[in-house]
Amino acid sequence: MPDTVTAFPTDHVAPAEVFAVPDPLAPALVPDTRRTPAEEARTLVAGTTVATLSTLSDDGHPWGSLVQYGLLDDGSPVLCVSTLAEHGRNLVRDQRASLVIGEADPVGDVLDSGRVTLAGVMRAPEGEELEAAKAAQLAANPTSGLYGGFGDFTYWVLAVDRVRWVGGYGRMDSCSAADYAAAEADPVAPHAAYAVRHLNEDHADALLLYAQKLAGFTDATEAACRRADRHGLDLWVTTPRGKGPARVGFPEPITAPDGLRAATVALVKMARGV
């Protein structure tokens, strides 16, 4: 165990060839637009109601526990916890906390799935904010309508001041609390898992066309879809030069929850016209 903390490395301490992936051979014909870290965070937070809360025990030890959260309009999480539970007593003593929220249904290697840490200080809401907090909890968990009224339960709102998003291997970033509060959850997220499965099962030809004609991987022999979002598709391409990621952005971000189908069909037309 290191005795003293000096400088930490700023990149993986590993041979560069471990991370080598093929570059595109031609310029991409579609924009390389992606969700911002703030949009990634808001999308994850909107996708479930279950989080792990980190608080401080009376001896200063970090203490994790499962909680269910609701959301205020600005993405501030709302908890309703009992002082019969250690996390509830911890918050009364010390309001510093963080929440980890992961993908609702991760598939494959969980370290390659999305999660976000929201850190900040809890406050006990009052007046209108308390009413909004109760409504947010009720939407997340109808049972809170019962236990939320018990005298041992307290409503808390997390005033988020740090946001750290991890999307998977090599995909991670932070954003400001203001950007988080202002960002919108991706409206297509609830339909993305189905779209990815459908594209891979029934439209491998379209995916290969995207890679070859739109993403610049002219020598691609195979392409699978790994993720879909309002801004485009993440592909995983096979070429004679190796395998690696490719991005196919949509010309315009999708605004309708059911817009992925039309957007991917439009890409096929564009690719056939090249």
Add this chain to the structure above:
Amino acid sequence: MPDTVTAFPTDHVAPAEVFAVPDPLAPALVPDTRRTPAEEARTLVAGTTVATLSTLSDDGHPWGSLVQYGLLDDGSPVLCVSTLAEHGRNLVRDQRASLVIGEADPVGDVLDSGRVTLAGVMRAPEGEELEAAKAAQLAANPTSGLYGGFGDFTYWVLAVDRVRWVGGYGRMDSCSAADYAAAEADPVAPHAAYAVRHLNEDHADALLLYAQKLAGFTDATEAACRRADRHGLDLWVTTPRGKGPARVGFPEPITAPDGLRAATVALVKMARGV
């Protein structure tokens, strides 16, 4: 927000009738055996490889993050984390940590599902323990065979000193670190979800017989199975006096992973003979 921390309540501050459930009308004919909190904890920990880690940031703020863990024989969790990540830097500075591990596939209200918090201090294993830690991580995540060798990654073993199990509403307890280390994971746990579904879908008559003849709810009109374990079944019974939980223990704990079928069939014979 309370300004000072005085005494916390020791029970829910709510009208007693909220928690009223019917009592059995006759003595139960089967033992009320259950998994110990240590067995509950070891069962949960054996059921997945994904946890949320709580550590301390450089300003003392509690910081949560997603990790994948392996297990040493005594149930000590093994992590392999990079100092490129905040949790990796936190652990080099301060080895106090906790892990929250939940049910692999919770169904229904997540607050009524199982989870455990393991708290303690991390140590960097050396020699034989380091080799065991690497093997444990590899079993949990084959990719660790690659990144585990990078210079920015450190293996850590959590020396567990606090164990807090929550099984759902009203089901929770703590156990000692020694009891946790000595306990065995329930061998039937991987088959329990299927067994519960099968009993509810195809054997409602048997469940009602258990409730009426074995659990003492002679006036039960309906019974559903909520959980199955090596020691018995948790039922939810409907009576003219209200609804509530009932326990039907097996005469002997099951030792074989596929033993639930034989044990539940034996209970039917016993109930018919009453």
